[in-house]
Amino acid sequence: MTGLSDTKVMIVDDEEIIVGAIQSFLEFDTEHSVLPFTSPDRALEALGEHTVHMIVADYMMPEMDGVTFLTRAREVQPQATRVLLTGYADKQNAIRAINEAGLYHYLEKPWDNEALKMIIRNGVERSALFLDLQARMAELAEANAELDDFRERLIHAFL
């Protein structure tokens, strides 16, 4: 299983101060490494290059709303646990969207750091398990392929 120090948390909010505040907290109080973005488009590009465990995205962004972003992010990295940040006024819309997009959690602004830490810890663990399972399934598939290959050769040798 992945150690907690190798875990990457992506933060996406068009507000630089929100990204900055969450980054300061996570870097100070946790071992996660943080990938900060103020543009959802850039963040999607980055998902092509880095495997992340956790994505925290704001709901109300001018380029692309958070639910659309997180839905696209899932296509690229299904293992990443996705959390939506919402302002009070968007809560109703956001909750509906969360249910439709199958998100892990939502966090209301202004958020509580202890709650954020807990959500991220659990989310990271969830995606680490997912990645671990994926790796084991790949191993299993490889072993199966080897077994098939071996059987083929056995059959060839004796028939």
Place this chain on the structure above:
Amino acid sequence: MPTEEPEQALIDQAHLSTLATLVAGVAHELNTPLGAIRSNHDVIERALLKLQDILEDEVVTPDELQDVRKIVRAMDGVLRTNGIAVDRMRQIVESLGTFGRPDRAEVDRVDLREGLNGTLAVLNAELKKHSVVKDYQDIPDIECFPNRLNQVFMNLVHNAAQAMEPGGTLTVRTRTDADAVVIEVEDTGKGISPDHLAEIFKPGFTTKGQRMGMGLGLAISKQIIDHHGGSISANSTVGAGTTFRLSLPLTLPANTRDEGGSDASA
């Protein structure tokens, strides 16, 4: 409760509706810097506890020195973010200042672009899902009741934001036309049907589903503009958008100026 003329009660309701829009906008705008500062405050508390812990035995181990470096890095980020957040809050308060005290109705000579910018800043949360284009030509200062005109701007910008699906474009223009200053607020919203267009400046006109008092915004706006000796008109194409045009003279009509502090809309 004193008995009020029905018309006055409707006008009060329109004022309250403008105020409600303003308050909702400001609350939303303050929430972002507040969230950042609140989180940073928590980081500072955690950092202080850590420092106290490190200093308790009067010895700093190499591991603890690493922690101190981490604290310094965190404080660097916290200070930077808080600086931006505080600045943002100051800007919000400043744009509220341009709205002035609603209980005072003073005549002043002002550049209307300031009031337009203040309105756009206060309604930023509503406008975030749209693009905003400021197409400002130079305009001279005009003699007016700035607080009341801000109420008109607020009403027009708020209506425009509400009329558009996310991704719309709001264009605000200023220019001079002979002895008048012209202001246009254009949206790419659903538009207003020709039957409705003739009715929108009448008190009480509203389309279904709008909040109480909302329908009075344009009637009050027209009253305020009339009081300034100006004119307000609207052009609209259903499905393409609406443009509101204000034309305001450079100086107030003599009778309006003499009224001074009396309520224009009463």
